[in-house]
Amino acid sequence: MHPKKEPTRPIPAGPRPTGPRTPGRRLVAAGAATALAALALAGCSSGSASSNSSSPGATSSGSASAAAGGNQLQDDYERVISEVLPSVVQITTAGGLGSGIVYDGKGNIVTNAHVVGTATTMTVTLANSTKSLDATLVASYPDSDLAVIKLTSPPSGLKPAVFADSKKVELGQITLAMGSPLGLASSVTEGIVSATGRTVSEPGTGGAPGATIGNMVQTSAAINPGNSGGALVNLASQVIGINTLAATEPEGNGAVAPGIGFAIPASTITSITDQLIKSGKVTNSGRAALGITARTFFDAGFQPAGAVIVSVVSGGPADSAGLQVGDVITKLGDTDITTLNSLTTALASLTPDSKVTVTYVRDGQSRTADVTLGTLPTS
Numbered sequence: 001m002h003p004k005k006e007p008t009r010p011i012p013a014g015p016r017p018t019g020p021r022t023p024g025r026r027l028v029a030a031g032a033a034t035a036l037a038a039l040a041l042a043g044c045s046s047g048s049a050s051s052n053s054s055s056p057g058a059t060s061s062g063s064a065s066a067a068a069g070g071n072q073l074q075d076d077y078e079r080v081i082s083e084v085l086p087s088v089v090q091i092t093t094a095g096g097l098g099s100g101i102v103y104d105g106k107g108n109i110v111t112n113a114h115v116v117g118t119a120t121t122m123t124v125t126l127a128n129s130t131k132s133l134d135a136t137l138v139a140s141y142p143d144s145d146l147a148v149i150k151l152t153s154p155p156s157g158l159k160p161a162v163f164a165d166s167k168k169v170e171l172g173q174i175t176l177a178m179g180s181p182l183g184l185a186s187s188v189t190e191g192i193v194s195a196t197g198r199t200v201s202e203p204g205t206g207g208a209p210g211a212t213i214g215n216m217v218q219t220s221a222a223i224n225p226g227n228s229g230g231a232l233v234n235l236a237s238q239v240i241g242i243n244t245l246a247a248t249e250p251e252g253n254g255a256v257a258p259g260i261g262f263a264i265p266a267s268t269i270t271s272i273t274d275q276l277i278k279s280g281k282v283t284n285s286g287r288a289a290l291g292i293t294a295r296t297f298f299d300a301g302f303q304p305a306g307a308v309i310v311s312v313v314s315g316g317p318a319d320s321a322g323l324q325v326g327d328v329i330t331k332l333g334d335t336d337i338t339t340l341n342s343l344t345t346a347l348a349s350l351t352p353d354s355k356v357t358v359t360y361v362r363d364g365q366s367r368t369a370d371v372t373l374g375t376l377p378t379s
Contacts, residue, residue: 084161085127087159096115099228113140121135146268169193179226180226181225199212213244241265289347289377295307297328321369326362329360331357
């Protein structure tokens, strides 16, 4: 058995470009009822497989117990889907298609910033509906890959989603991913929380770096183009994250790595969304910063060897700790820093006001400084 490789090239799970499908690719349409049947089979299979005894009586009893457990899991899946799927919508822009989550009864919908892109108007299709509703952009915050759009004429009966406490998300929890993968509206896949606290850098566009997002939830639930902006849900019918990225094989020429997807955690979603709705911008990013601008430093052999400070914010964290322009940061805490991207990634896993030891090189000598991190500016 070959060891699994750590994903190194996550890619956005949407939006899916609109237009004709690629010839030769077979897509099997699966509505909510089909998804329910598939999930039910998984539950029953899992329950039956757990029974094992050499005693005929025990086997019969165990099989009955396993069947009951499988039926309960099936019931849980069906209940969650019926409760949450009405809160998941399909979003269509001129550039593609993605998903979103009804945030409140006023018609505000949260999604990924990369689903919206540069669009200021779009259409929204509610679950179990074929009618397209007009919507406009409220605000977007690409640094956390989140955006809010609002229905122009919100219909009555909108069902806002319930968001979970991110602190209670644990490894092994069953998850359901809901959205419009490959344009198949109201589709559901299942898996588990396979890791928490992941820091992931999105691919950039047009030569610009993509967002680096910390504390993401990793899941084995299948996430495909069009799933972006959709809901990752627990069995309590709570949204634990927004489906955002699917990993790619490190040596697979961009092929999607099955069973490795990432979702922005609920705590980040609610914090950023509340700010975007209230003021149209983010006033508190909740992200750690050193208070510097920097670039990748290359050594004499033209190899990346750190992040060199280009400017320092007066009175900021780095300035207060004595760091200067020209210093080359080589380590943040226990994390080696070889590029600007690695510095950004390391900072994304930390929080404002936390203390960290910065190792840097000045005049050929390695030094350290204890820095109390600040908050990343939002503009």
